[in-house]
Amino acid sequence: MKRSLMLLMTLGIVLACEKSETGNQDADRERLAEMRQEIVDLINAVPCENAEDWRPEALGSKACGGPQEYVPYPEAADQSGELLDLIKEYTQFEAEYNKKYGVISDCMYVTSPTGVRCVDGKPAFFHAETTPPVVTE
Template sequence: MKKLSFILFVLSLMFISCNNDDSSTTQEQEKAKLDRMYEEITQLSGINTQQCTDPNDWGVASIPTTTVCGGNSYIIYSKKTDTKVFLDKVKAYAQSYADFNKKWNIIMLCDNMVVQPTGVKCVDGKPQLSYDIVLH
């Protein structure tokens, strides 16, 4: 009987230690992972490494951000990069960001409205978002 109890105890410990559930991660650890994902996206975008001479060589993608009341912001990316890989990473980041907010019950409210850019312009060799204001 002691052997059976011992075996059950060992099996229980193995089951608990082999659990791959991410519920043991802290909010700070998950936020750090999101920050690393965002840094990778920024690096892939080419915004800090490529010269902007033609605005048509650049695209704009919507990306969640904590700096705009938890809403979306926009990131410029070079079309010379692997666009599919870049946009897939942006999509994965957006999903991870939504999962993070849901898991930790994060709700950000604000009155700021982010205006969607109309394109990209090159200023001093750097890409910048451009906005054409249209009044109706």
């Protein structure tokens, strides 16, 4: 009887820990989503009038290294550095999340855009041609 009771108690503790870990992961995932949305909202609130005021900034962390994506960063508008700090905080938190929960990713390298252009008041990335033009005579 004692043995059965101990087994049941041990099983209950294990299941409670697993459920608690899942709940924490859901909460952490939700926090990541909220942080990312805040970053996007702050970026979208800045009109793109001069492309030289913007640059690509890495955002997030893949489980096997490197950023998840790039976002247009309004360098001139973020004089306090608050947005850049939020981007770095998000990236660090996602790296910790990946490690804590054993997340895996596609490990595809995400190339940094060459720069930013202003299109209809919104920032848009561009990539320089990586293949040299063919010269024919």
